[in-house]
Amino acid sequence: MRPRRLRESAALRRLVSETRLDPADLVLPIFVREGSSEPIPISSMPGVVQHSLDSVKGAVADAAAAGVGGVMLFGVPEVRDAxxxxxxxPEGILNVATRIVREEAGDALVVQTDLCLDEFTDHGHCGVLDPLGRVDNDATLGRYREMALVQAASGSQLLGLSGMMDGQVAAVREALDDAGFAHTAILAYSAKYASAFYGPFRDAVESTLEGDRRTYQLDPGNRREGLREAMIDIEEGADIVMVKPAGSYLDVLADVSAASDIPVWAYQVSGEYAMIEAAAMHGWIDRRRAVIESVRGIRRAGADAVLTYWATELAGWIRKGEAA
Structure with a gap:
């Protein structure tokens, strides 16, 4: 047996490749900052910015031109409350940005929105708090229902439920259907782990969080629980389920992919991005090869699509034939 025969040339390796990357399988997360007149660099995420309502149009146009499948919008407000x-x-930064991006994008890509309270609360948690300072699951569901209706009315085509409240998919699906938004799809962040790799994201959204989110995000040591959460969300009516982060949870991603009869996505989070960028800046790794390999590994593990901050750049490499 000589398996090396199929590695003899670039053309042959390409022909027998088991996992291919396509721009349509990539989603670009975008941050939009209220009150900003120009893009603001995020120091812990080199190359990523907080966009203004004007500059976000260019970012969306570039993503569409590269063939990226969608954009996921996050709002960074000037004022927060409990x-x-x-x-x-409806005039909040995320909802205004959604209307602008929908107009800019047309049908070129899918406009998606983050449905979570953490960017908007002064305490930084993903839900409202009870008198003892604990995240109140059921009271938060009421807020998620309200968010869903405003985001859908603003033009979001896919709502990214990232708060990890029990019953959030069922609650939002019911609210959407009752209000005439049966066509609006739900992306459930089903297996979202309490990860250290979210650090740079919290810079990006200027998070006010004190403490942690371990009472609602998953314990990093739990594999079966990730699959259980995904199956619950599928039963509640999710259209797509998500594993987050991606790189450290490829086993969970593979489990969910094997069991799910709906699309499975993964989020290559800010810390994964920052580590590769930092190592590349020091000359320790080949940046392009590391980016491609990291995303290909996520796809190989079972992700049908990947949220990645390299989406537009990577899509350009793919279209040029430079992502082999």
Whole structure:
């Protein structure tokens, strides 16, 4: 047996490749900052910025031109409160940005929105708090229902439920259907782990969080629980399920992919991005090869699509034939 025969040339290796990358399988996360007149660099994520309402148009146009499948919008408000009021204000930054991006994108890509309160609360948690300072699951579901209706009315085509509240998919699906938004799809962040790799993201959204989110995000040591959460979300009506982070949870991703009869996505989070960028800046790794290999590994483990901050750049490499 000589398996090396199929590695003899670039053309042959390409022909027998088991896992291919396509721009349509990539989603670009985008941050939009209220009150900003120009893009603001995020120091812990080299090359990523907080966009203004004007500059986000160019980022979306570039993503569409590269063939990227979608964009996921996150809002960074100027004012926050305990209830996260800005999340349900039709004139709040995320909802305004959604209308602008929908107009800019047309049908070129799927406009998606983060449905969570953490960017909008002054305490930084993903839900409202009870009198003892604990995240109140059921009270938060009410806020998520309100958010869903405002985001759908603003033009979001896919709502990214990232808060990890029990019953969030069922609650949002019911609210959407009752209000005439049966066509609006739900992406459930089903297996979202309490990870150290979210650090740079918290810089990006200027998080006010004190403490942690371990009472609602998954314990990093639990594999079966990730699959259980995904199956619950599928039963509640999710259209797509998500594993997050991607790189450290490829086993969970593979489990969910094998069991799911709906699309399975994964989020290559800010810390994964920052580590590769930092190592490349020091000359320790080949940046392009590391980016491609990391995303290909996520796809190989079973992700049908990948949220990655390299989406537009990687899509350009793929289209040029430079991602082999």
């Amino acid at each position: 209830e996260g009021s800005g999340a349900t204000d």
